[in-house]
């Protein structure tokens with residue numbers, strides 16, 4: 467080798483140590499990539515910090531991505547002297563939202579959403595963790611191998627933390643080794659459908675499949691999430707509707723094809739199964755979680771009874787069932803199509819009551835977007851259009867705006883969107899502003915109003931398919947921290963996606 471090249475090689479270690487020293491002295495140079503702020507040790511102050519015991523005025527100390535102290539009053543001022551403080555004044559500082567039900571469609575259907583746009587939207591909406599559903603991506607997450615495709619797709623492309631539900635489908639239900647491998651690989655639990663899912667490689671399960679799944683899950687102490695609707699023999703008017711009668715542009719035509727009795731029958735069946743899988747008492751059986759409950763009557767009553775018997779069961783509903791009612795959905799506006807369907811306003815009021823009374827445990831987005839063509843806006847055919855509401859970026863202001871009429875509190879919001887979801891997903895270090903937890907924080911202004919019009923930046927891939935576009939909302943997200951990284955602030959995201967794929971151990 468020429469002596470010039472050799473000399474250059476000898477200089478490399480010296481060069482490397484200079485670089486390291488530079489990054490040490492100027493953390494900004496690399497910190498700005500994952501975070502909009504350069505600090506690892508700093509304070510977040512506010513007059514309204516939502517902690518598990520109370521809403522306090524004070525400050526939260528963050529170091530190395532974790533919360534290391536929470537101080538009420540002014541005592542923190544002395545400790546924070548000469549340190550960086552982000553003082554948000556009257557804005558609310560609370561745990562970031564945890565959305566346990568989102569379809570990000572990555573890999574395989576990224577033209578519908580995808581990890582980058584979905585998690586950018588989540589961050590802009592105050593969501594710090596989401597759990598991705600096993601279907602609508604391709605392939606579906608039903609095996610160790612397909613989970614690997616998910617985590618590969620998420621690598622370096624997620625702006626918030628993302629966990630994964632695995633799919634319980636006929637193909638793996640009787641293969642306990644395959645299910646165990648999927649669970650060992652880190653899915654946070656399993657999800658199944660009791661009716662066709664609309665996705666070919668995610669077929670529905672019957673009671674026998676579900677029973678098999680529950681017995682494997684019981685060993686892992688991870689939940690089974692179920693889309694609880696079963697197809698039934700329809701009669702009279704309802705039968706005529708599915709056979710093509712009725713105006714397909716009218717929402718009421720679609721509503722008749724999925725009556726509340728479909729949810730009720732599914733839940734009744736599920737409850738007989740969970741009873742059988744309880745091994746030595748309620749806490750030892752598999753936990754059952756009913757997703758997107760829409761029926762506030764008989765279905766909810768069944769769940770209440772099961773809870774009072776001591777069954778390990780939780781239930782979520784979604785903001786669209788609390789914001790919209792069937793009577794108001796315009797003809798042909800398929801942005802509002804989802805399953806189970808949005809029911810009448812009386813049902814909506816009862817869902818609010820159940821949520822406030824604690825009979826419904828938590829909220830989730832069920833963000834289920836598609837390519838706009840599949841919404842068939844030209845035809846406006848509710849029977850043929852893709853079912854799924856697009857909402858990920860808006861769930862915080864939507865819950866707050868519609869909840870204000872019901873007098874909801876900041877503590878309730880945190881319980882429904884952070885504490886309970888963290889528990890369901892087995893995330894002990896998330897969901898509350900307490901010492902030792904991840905510094906996952908949403909900062910927002912509950913009094914600020916804004917319009918979801920063309921001037922509003924929407925990070926979702928297809929803003930036009932969201933039923934919320936055009937509405938006026940209250941509650942504006944200012945900033946979002948994930949593990950101490952400021953990942954979003956007032957229209958700006960960190961330049962590098964440093965969210966972490968969450969795998970159960």
Ligand SMILES: NC(=O)NC(NC(N)=O)C(=O)[O-]
Pocket residue numbers: 569601602663664665693758803804805806832834853854855
């Ligand atoms: N394939 C889907 O995403 N389905 C979803 N669709 C809805 N909710 O309309 C769901 O969660 O059932």
Ligand SMILES: [Zn+2]
Pocket residue numbers: 693757758805
């Ligand atoms: Zn569903």
Ligand SMILES: [Zn+2]
Pocket residue numbers: 567569599832833834
């Ligand atoms: Zn869903």
